[in-house]
Amino acid sequence: MAGTRTTAIIVASALFMQNLDSSAVVTALPAMARDLNEDPARLGVAITSYLVALTVFIPVSGYVADRFGAKRVFLMAILLFGTASAACGFANSLGELVAARVFQGMAGAMMVPVGRLLLLSGIRKDEMLTAMAWLTMPAMLGPITGPPLGGIMTDLFGWRSVFWLNVPVALLGFALVAWKITPLPVQNPGPPDIKGLLLVGGALATLMAGFETVGRGVLPAGMPAALLVLGGIVALLALRHCRRATRPAIDLTLLRFPSFHHATLAGSLFRAGAGGVPFLVPLLLQLGFGWSATQAGLVAFATALGAFAMKPLARPVLRRWGFRNVLVANGLLAAAGVAVGAAFSPAWPVAALFAALALGGLFRSLQFTSLNTLAFADIPRERLSAGTSFYGTAQQLPPAIGVVIASTALEVSQHLAGRDALAVADFTTAFLVAGLVVASAAPLALRLPRDVGAEVSGKR
Numbered sequence: 001m002a003g004t005r006t007t008a009i010i011v012a013s014a015l016f017m018q019n020l021d022s023s024a025v026v027t028a029l030p031a032m033a034r035d036l037n038e039d040p041a042r043l044g045v046a047i048t049s050y051l052v053a054l055t056v057f058i059p060v061s062g063y064v065a066d067r068f069g070a071k072r073v074f075l076m077a078i079l080l081f082g083t084a085s086a087a088c089g090f091a092n093s094l095g096e097l098v099a100a101r102v103f104q105g106m107a108g109a110m111m112v113p114v115g116r117l118l119l120l121s122g123i124r125k126d127e128m129l130t131a132m133a134w135l136t137m138p139a140m141l142g143p144i145t146g147p148p149l150g151g152i153m154t155d156l157f158g159w160r161s162v163f164w165l166n167v168p169v170a171l172l173g174f175a176l177v178a179w180k181i182t183p184l185p186v187q188n189p190g191p192p193d194i195k196g197l198l199l200v201g202g203a204l205a206t207l208m209a210g211f212e213t214v215g216r217g218v219l220p221a222g223m224p225a226a227l228l229v230l231g232g233i234v235a236l237l238a239l240r241h242c243r244r245a246t247r248p249a250i251d252l253t254l255l256r257f258p259s260f261h262h263a264t265l266a267g268s269l270f271r272a273g274a275g276g277v278p279f280l281v282p283l284l285l286q287l288g289f290g291w292s293a294t295q296a297g298l299v300a301f302a303t304a305l306g307a308f309a310m311k312p313l314a315r316p317v318l319r320r321w322g323f324r325n326v327l328v329a330n331g332l333l334a335a336a337g338v339a340v341g342a343a344f345s346p347a348w349p350v351a352a353l354f355a356a357l358a359l360g361g362l363f364r365s366l367q368f369t370s371l372n373t374l375a376f377a378d379i380p381r382e383r384l385s386a387g388t389s390f391y392g393t394a395q396q397l398p399p400a401i402g403v404v405i406a407s408t409a410l411e412v413s414q415h416l417a418g419r420d421a422l423a424v425a426d427f428t429t430a431f432l433v434a435g436l437v438v439a440s441a442a443p444l445a446l447r448l449p450r451d452v453g454a455e456v457s458g459k460r
Helices: 004-036 040-068 072-092 093-121 124-156 161-163 164-178 194-213 223-244 252-256 258-274 277-288 294-298 302-343 351-375 381-396 397-417 424-447
Strands: none
Touching: 004 040, 004 072, 004 093, 004 124, 004 161, 004 164, 040 072, 040 194, 040 381, 072 093, 072 161, 072 164, 072 397, 093 124, 093 381, 124 302, 124 351, 161 164, 161 302, 161 351, 194 223, 194 397, 223 252, 252 258, 252 381, 258 302, 258 351, 258 381, 258 397, 258 424, 277 294, 277 302, 277 351, 277 397, 277 424, 294 302, 294 351, 302 351, 302 424, 397 424
16 A cells, blocks of 8 residues: 555645646636636636535535545545536536536535545654645645646637546546555444534535625625625534534534644634735736736746745754744744735846745745644544544635735725726735734744644654
């Protein structure tokens, strides 16, 4: 059977397929709208429906993995994702496209936490950091490589090729998982928490729909705000239920572990700030600097190179300084890596822009790896399925919130300046706001014990 690194790479390739797809589709939207005779704004529902389905079905992933076997569920998720991707490519109407995207989202909801469960259940604590370093790469690479790849594929082969690209990747991933990944024993998790799943799913669906449509003109005026209010109310009811249920859909007792508590809550704050970067950088380079989409995509790819450079650094850095110190110091460096975007101007040499984006990508990737590893450092093996479901759910909303924060900062700056169109100065404000949100998460790590996660990091 596969070793830790091989297992991590196999699982990560499936996650990369999902992250690449969700970001590449954005670039193809104008071509899709023309071909399907739809308004581009309406095509936004193809993205929203996918994200809502993805978010809603993550809480049930742990139960399904325990009940039917994690390897079997992961294999079926990969197969369903590839099939749904092919169906998206064959869609001839908005309705067909949205239906296929919903099935894609359902499959993606199983791939992310169940893949992580397969990886973590078969490794020792001292192997966790290496495994999570490999697994974190898709989260960084997908949003960066997706837009330029989506643009190139759309220009050369049409928008349908963006979806069909997933089919051979899914087939290869299916074969590798079937061949190399060791199955986990099937468990009897008892009856599912139907009420909790409905409440959690309803809250996540309405909140995600609200965040993804606010300020975009996709829904009637006031509807996104109503969705956010409704989502908040249902979320409170879900939290109340999960505190009282015997086997809740979301196990809130996991927050009693300081490591999981920090990675989930403070990590969400970090993700919200960092989530605005993939949105802001391409817009600045195209709208502010007047660059083409291809030029902007190639320079923005520097973030991915920075993320790659982080992989060999994570283990020695955390072994030398430990999780607590790294999360504080590197969190501030990551904040600076975001805020430096406020200084970008057309006068900057391309090499300087590239270097700044690469360095920012390195700091953010190290922070993601640290958070994602720390989250499971103290979770008992028998509670990993509950932990992966909870953590996977908590990872969905912050990036969407980050885009809302960034777009709101742009609009407020433009309005206060009385401009009819976005200018470079508006992006200055947005990058500073995003940097402040990232920085606000760093001091929270000071509450952690000094030796938190020492068994994983190797710090003594």
